[in-house]
Amino acid sequence: MSTKRLQLIDTAAIPGGGELRLFQEGEHYSIKIAGSGDLMSTRMHGSEDKLAELGCRHATAKANARVLVGGLGLGFTLAAALRQVGASAQVVVAELVPGVVAWNRGPLGAHAGYPLSDARVLVREADVARLLRSERNHYDAILLDVDNGPDGLTHASNGWIYSSSGLGHIHAALRPGGVLAVWSAGPDRRFSERLRGSGFAVEEVGVRAHGNKGARHLVWLATRR
Template sequence: MPATDAHRPVVLDRREGPFGEVVLREHGDDFEIIANGCFLMDTSDGRSERLLIDAALASLPADRRDPSVLIGGLGVGFSLVRAAGEPRWGRIAVVEREQAIVDWHLDGPLGRISGDALADPRTEILRTDLVDHLRTTTERYDALCLDIDNGPDWTVTQDNGNLYSPAGLAACRARLTPGGVLAVWSAQPSEAFGDALRNAGFHAVTTEEVAVARGVPDVVHLALRGD
């Protein structure tokens, strides 16, 4: 094998689904998920995916017992693993619309990351679209930790933009318990999204950043539902 081939990503699986193409690649020691040609995430770091969970939990009252969390997007599993590693969480629901990604965790190479978390009795995988779930379910959660795009300004599919619209944010607010927290991952800060959260009735709108080697930092947008 030529030396340059060792540095090229290797496609492990490629699926065509109702939302387009999803690809799992191996690149050196890391795995990558690509959706419709758009790089989503890989296993090289994971700090911001873990921050998504940690910041949400820290935003809840310390005396709230067994808070429930809805994780939007299974991805490479870092957020789920972080939640399952924290005994304070009660129910851990994960919404994932791509069957391929679920399969890569249950029966594929990503299981080495998420296997123990998926076996945790608190964990439940919901095979549905996040926007549809938020609009149709009557269940409420103490925390919504959402990571289905590269951010509010850079969606994977056009329909995902509905999540960040006034109607989508109203659905998020309706699905939170009083004092619950909405945490949204983004590959870059978005001042406009902060304004949209305030306009949707959220308060204590803040951001937490994870510095990257080059370019703008990854960001977690945080907002609370009032009582």
């Protein structure tokens, strides 16, 4: 009989209200929202990997590529983005909750290969929305793994990112031909329409949580025309 049991390791306050909780079960970790179920787990990260692989595939051979990752999570999207881009690239990761950054530098780091130690990474402990409002023609790819997709869970202001106003700022922050990649737990027809209305060419790609198995998720690929 297994002796593994779920243990609460740490908690982190979400700016503006709420709390994230880090749990360990054997060699694996999960992050949960207080009062809710798993938000993410080291057991399954296939769709997070795909988010970066799909979003950065056009920038693989580009010199001085610039990528923005919105939401550090367990570090898998960031690690996958680093595998896609070259030595001269810069990958900015924006994480709202400082505790999540500390967890990735500590107990979570080994699972994703300690991507925060890569010299190409710039960490911004800030709301990704603030960065999107201030940048113009700056990024070749923007990867958003914020909340559960267009339906926000942890922070009310995340809704702005997926609004027409937010998408307009994202369009402006991308370089011509740049790609916005958005992870979501499921489809959202209205969000697809907002992307097209904001000047993007849109592709919807189904991905699985764990290789060819696990829950079915969705990645939107929206290219700035």
